[in-house]
Amino acid sequence: MNKLLLSLTLILIISSCSSREKVDAIYFNGDIYTVNDKFEIAEAFAIKDGKFIAVGSSKDIRNQYQSEEEIDLLGSPVYPGFIDGHAHFIRYAKDLGDVDLVGTASFEELVQRLQKHVKKFPNEPVLLGQGWDQNNWEGKQFPTKDTLDLLFPDKVVMLRRIDAHAVLTNQKGLDLAGIDANTKVSGGEILVENGQPTGVLIDNAMNLLSDKLPEMSESQKKELIQQAEANCFAVGITSLAEAGLDKSQIDLLDHMHKDSLLRMRIYAMINPTAENMEYYFSNGHYKTDYLNVRSFKIYGDGALGSRGACLIEPYADDEDNYGFLRSKPQVFDSLAKLVFAKDFQMNTHCIGDSANRAITNIYAKYLKGKNDRRWRIEHAQVLADNDFSKFGDFNILPSVQPTHATSDMDWAHERLGEERVKNAYAYQELLKQNGKLVLGSDFPVEDINPIYGFHSAVARQDDDNLPEGGFQIENSLSREEALKGMTIWAAFGQFEEKEKGSIAKGKLADFVILDRDIMKVPREELRDTKVVQTHSGGEKVYEIQ
Numbered sequence: 046m047n048k049l050l051l052s053l054t055l056i057l058i059i060s061s062c063s064s065r066e067k068v069d070a071i072y073f074n075g076d077i078y079t080v081n082d083k084f085e086i087a088e089a090f091a092i093k094d095g096k097f098i099a100v101g102s103s104k105d106i107r108n109q110y111q112s113e114e115e116i117d118l119l120g121s122p123v124y125p126g127f128i129d130g131h132a133h134f135i136r137y138a139k140d141l142g143d144v145d146l147v148g149t150a151s152f153e154e155l156v157q158r159l160q161k162h163v164k165k166f167p168n169e170p171v172l173l174g175q176g177w178d179q180n181n182w183e184g185k186q187f188p189t190k191d192t193l194d195l196l197f198p199d200k201v202v203m204l205r206r207i208d209a210h211a212v213l214t215n216q217k218g219l220d221l222a223g224i225d226a227n228t229k230v231s232g233g234e235i236l237v238e239n240g241q242p243t244g245v246l247i248d249n250a251m252n253l254l255s256d257k258l259p260e261m262s263e264s265q266k267k268e269l270i271q272q273a274e275a276n277c278f279a280v281g282i283t284s285l286a287e288a289g290l291d292k293s294q295i296d297l298l299d300h301m302h303k304d305s306l307l308r309m310r311i312y313a314m315i316n317p318t319a320e321n322m323e324y325y326f327s328n329g330h331y332k333t334d335y336l337n338v339r340s341f342k343i344y345g346d347g348a349l350g351s352r353g354a355c356l357i358e359p360y361a362d363d364e365d366n367y368g369f370l371r372s373k374p375q376v377f378d379s380l381a382k383l384v385f386a387k388d389f390q391m392n393t394h395c396i397g398d399s400a401n402r403a404i405t406n407i408y409a410k411y412l413k414g415k416n417d418r419r420w421r422i423e424h425a426q427v428l429a430d431n432d433f434s435k436f437g438d439f440n441i442l443p444s445v446q447p448t449h450a451t452s453d454m455d456w457a458h459e460r461l462g463e464e465r466v467k468n469a470y471a472y473q474e475l476l477k478q479n480g481k482l483v484l485g486s487d488f489p490v491e492d493i494n495p496i497y498g499f500h501s502a503v504a505r506q507d508d509d510n511l512p513e514g515g516f517q518i519e520n521s522l523s524r525e526e527a528l529k530g531m532t533i534w535a536a537f538g539q540f541e542e543k544e545k546g547s548i549a550k551g552k553l554a555d556f557v558i559l560d561r562d563i564m565k566v567p568r569e570e571l572r573d574t575k576v577v578q579t580h581s582g583g584e585k586v587y588e589i590q
Contacts, residue, residue: 065111068093069583073103075118076562080125080532080547084525092554095582100548121577122562124528125547126283126555127495128535131423131444131485134287134311135294136209138266138273140175140489146204147176152188155204160196171258172197174204175489177213180350180456187236190215190244203254208490210348211247214254219244222254232371234353248347248371267301274309278587280494281557281576284310284545286444286485286538288392288423289342291316292324295331302335308581310335310555312539314342314392317380326387334553334582337539340390342423343380344371346400349426349453349460354397357429361462368397378407385411385418390540392421392444398429398468405435412439421483421538424449427461427469437478442538444483445472447501447527448491454507454516466517472502473520482522483538484530495531499563500571502527510569524564554583 073089079100089106091099099106107115144162149155155177163172179187193202193215202215219225219242226237233249235242246254277285290298290313301307313336315321322341325331331338346368347353352360355368370377377393384391391408395401401422408420416439425436425443436443450470458466468474476482486498500506502522505515515521522530536546545553558578563571579587 065109066098068098068110068112070114070116071106071110071112072116072118072123073107075121075123075558077118077123077548078125078528078564079549080529081549087548090548090554092583095554095584097548097550097552097554099550118558121558121560122564123548124281124557124559124563125532126545126553126557126579126581127281127531128539128546129277129282129285129485129488129493129495130483130531130535130538131288131446132285132488132493133209133289133490134273134277134285134309135270135290137489137493138269139261141269141272142173142261142265144172144174144204145176146174147207149177149181151182152179152192155188156192156196159193159202159204163197163200170200172200172202174202175209176207177204178207178350185456187211187243187245188213189238190219190242193244201258203258205251206348206351208348208350210251210353211245211351212251212254214244214246216244218254221257222246224250224253228253231373232369234369247351248344248353248369263297266297267306270298270301271306274307275587277309277493278579278581279576280496281559281579282309282493282495283555283557283579283581283586284312284536286312286314286483286535288314288394288487289316289344290314291318292321295336295338299331299333299336302333308335308584308586310337310545310553310581312337312340312541314340315389317341317343322383325389326383329387330389337541339540340392340421341380341384343377343391343393343404345377345393345395345404346370346397349396349457352460354427354460355400355403356397356427356461357399357402358465360460361465362459367399370400370403374403374407377404378410381407381411390418390420392423394423396424396426398427398432398465401425401428402432405432405439405441408441409435409439412441414439416440419538419540424487425475427465428471430468433471433474433478436475440479442479442481442483443472443475444485444538445470445475446485446487446491447472447498447522448486450505450516451501451507452491454505454512470517471520472522476522476526481534481537482526482530483535484527485535496563496574497572499524499527499531500568502530504568504571506568508572528564554580556580560589 077087091110234247236245346355533546
């Protein structure tokens with residue numbers, strides 16, 4: 046009898062094992078934030094062929110599936126792969142080879158960093174740098190080229206401001222660009238003092254110089270792009286929106302994907318040049334597992350920090366200055382008409398309240414009410430009271446960057462005044478319109494780490510956890526809203542919510558394991574969070590050392 050029972054038991058065990066479906070991997074015993082419609086927390090999931098095949102309890106998943114790779118999460122928190130809803134990936138990659146000027150506390154410190162770089166690379170004909178911000182310097186005045194002329198007379202110098210809406214160059218750079226005191230440019234400005242250019246070029250004026258600089262080799266580009274990708278994976282980013290590329294750049298990314306040199310999923314917004322529009326309007330959307338091309342990136346105005354944002358009333362600290370639109374209104378209208386007719390998304394950079402009003406009015410003209418075209422306003426930074434409702438009336442998606450609020454908060458009131466600043470960085474008010482916010486970083490303008498954006502969104506504080514109580518805290522987001530903004534809502538903004546943005550059956554197995562639960566830890570500890578592992582399509586692409 047005992048032998049019979051033993052035999053039956055063995056048969057049942059063998060039968061049970063053979064009936065379990067084989068999968069590539071099983072992860073169990075975790076706190077898994079699925080970010081599904083019910084915002085459920087699961088314990089386990091199974092992966093097969095790069096996708097989640099099942100999500101549920103540890104017991105159910107392990108009873109139904111078997112794998113040679115079973116990973117005990119030991120209670121670790123797991124989230125969908127983070128999606129940066131607005132970034133400049135290619136520019137960030139290029140910047141990795143430039144002089145890092147982020148955080149310079151004075152123009153003198155900027156110069157010291159340049160001198161140190163030149164000692165290391167004395168034969169470079171062009172001296173490139175990025176990240177300076179005069180608002181962090183005493184006096185908050187724009188720098189001039191005089192010192193650069195003295196120290197680097199034989200090199201072209203081009204130093205981008207932190208927001209990439211202004212550059213500082215030297216006389217050799219001005220000569221290369223053909224710029225003098227009489228040069229005029231639409232949608233930009235060449236700063237002049239005492240009848241001479243200061244070396245500061247704002248918005249479209251920057252192109253006069255950048256278009257003359259030599260291109261780096263393709264091998265250099267690929268190497269820097271791979272380093273940029275590694276940096277993104279290290280902070281949990283598995284997918285991003287690249288805000289403005291030419292066809293040649295999109296083709297490079299596509300080739301790298303196809304050659305297995307790149308795993309980052311990229312939603313690429315197209316620059317609206319004549320050549321780009323001719324090609325994509327003729328050929329339509331382009332979609333692979335890693336690349337999604339279906340939108341155009343338009344620049345409505347400039348940035349608040351360089352006073353290029355277009356305002357309804359003048360700047361509070363510059364009473365003759367309203368900023369400017371980057372193109373004439375009829376140009377934006379013509380673009381909207383074309384983009385709508387060809388079934389592409391229109392994603393427009395708008396900082397100032399005048400720019401937001403002008404562009405949302407044009408959107409309304411073509412969208413005509415409720416729709417699913419998902420046209421976006423990138424930044425939506427300053428709005429007038431009666432313009433918020435247009436986001437809801439015409440299903441316009443706000444794409445915002447929470448760290449902009451905490452980077453700008455110390456001086457934004459100087460630009461806008463105490464009343465107008467109340468309608469700046471108004472994320473909660475924008476969220477009410479459609480129930481969705483696309484969250485991003487705008488890196489390299491801000492740090493690439495999405496946890497910093499999460500912290501800024503929920504605490505409205507900087508890296509020192511200041512100000513106490515938060516900046517305009519009434520517009521903070523809940524932790525659930527912030528997580529959705531960097532996962533499922535960001536995917537929605539790219540027409541990809543059915544394939545990524547949550548941990549659900551059939552979706553891409555992109556996920557992140559963190560060393561602490563950002564949904565529960567005290568807010569002041571959020572920025573200390575580290576990524577333990579990042580997975581793309583079920584494959585581990587980063588692990589903490």
